[in-house]
Amino acid sequence: MTRPVKSKNKEDILDLAIPLFAQSGYTGVSMRDIASAVGIKAASLYHHFPDKQTLYLQAMARAFEDKAQGFATALTVTGTPEKRLAGFVQIFTTLMCKDPEFRALLQRELLDGDEVRLKKIASEVFREPFVAMEALADELAPGCDAHMVAISIASLILYHLETAPIRRYLPGGKARHNKPEVISRHVTGLLLHGLKGCGK
């Protein structure tokens, strides 16, 4: 006797849609694609979501939820400001290395996201850890523009990962340049001591 296949709930559908949107973007994914990944027909999706927009927005909400908490964890390191920076960079880099889907969705939102969506991501995902980063920046470099410093720290980590597909073809590109230990070590040295410190 065959057991009936368990019905899918909204969360299951969103979890299957997220990697598709990360891979191909909103316009690159059809309702049929999502249905096919879930193992149902496209029409059945409309029992769970009124339209594609809504499905997408809920998938984004789910993909970004709990990220704020992960980032907050990266800022719980204690000790001197230097130690806390090193700890944050290491944990944040490892987190981002493990989550290429999150990175792709963020990149796509930066390109295509409307005001409402970006505002929501800013306040619900990044605001809290960003404020903590600014506070740390102010300790490490008093008088500097804390906003720019916080962005610079994120830049160094995220752009190394974002450029991975093309760095393969640029001189000196090695596989180890994508490892979180290598990136976080480089970034920490650079932040603390400038170019002179990046071999530390």
Add this chain to the structure above:
Amino acid sequence: MTRPVKSKNKEDILDLAIPLFAQSGYTGVSMRDIASAVGIKAASLYHHFPDKQTLYLQAMARAFEDKAQGFATALTVTGTPEKRLAGFVQIFTTLMCKDPEFRALLQRELLDGDEVRLKKIASEVFREPFVAMEALADELAPGCDAHMVAISIASLILYHLETAPIRRYLPGGKARHNKPEVISRHVTGLLLHGLKGCGK
């Protein structure tokens, strides 16, 4: 007597297609959209290009050509390694600020570009200036990983611009953070002296 509207050549079409692809990506732009921007019917595009793929690839080739030369110019500054770095950062930042289309296309290629396209962009657009950057990196920070240093420099500049849409909604974000002078000053200080130097 009305003068006949001048027929469009391939280059005119590509120049009109480039901003569309930058704005909405490959799947987000239809042949009708392009035709409409050009002022002709979609069918007429097929007189110039065999298919959409080819049109897109030629538009990319055109959007990226001559960029290598612009980057090379940024590296012609003479003087101490520090002066040359400062000069490069300033010129490169100004160039990138003025060309949001190029930045968007690059971001989209990093997300969606296949191996062949990325390899081509790497060798034809970035290779030469990248090598020069690595040489400069080696002077400024001998013994460091020049590849990582070159990427870090680009990161700092490009990510400040890439994140502009969301930085508006993050604490401390000001309009001046998008100005090339402000960015290049911050980046140069950070590179030369670490966080302590970014207020220089």
Add this chain to the structure above:
DNA sequence: GTCTATAGCCGGATAGAC
């Protein structure tokens, strides 16, 4: 070189049976 017309497919979305 551009047009009209159209083929043929794929997209989002709905109706109604089970």
Add this chain to the structure above:
DNA sequence: GTCTATCCGGCTATAGAC
């Protein structure tokens, strides 16, 4: 909650007139 069937519009691409 999922299905089949279907609508309709948009998509790429082609044929052939001008």
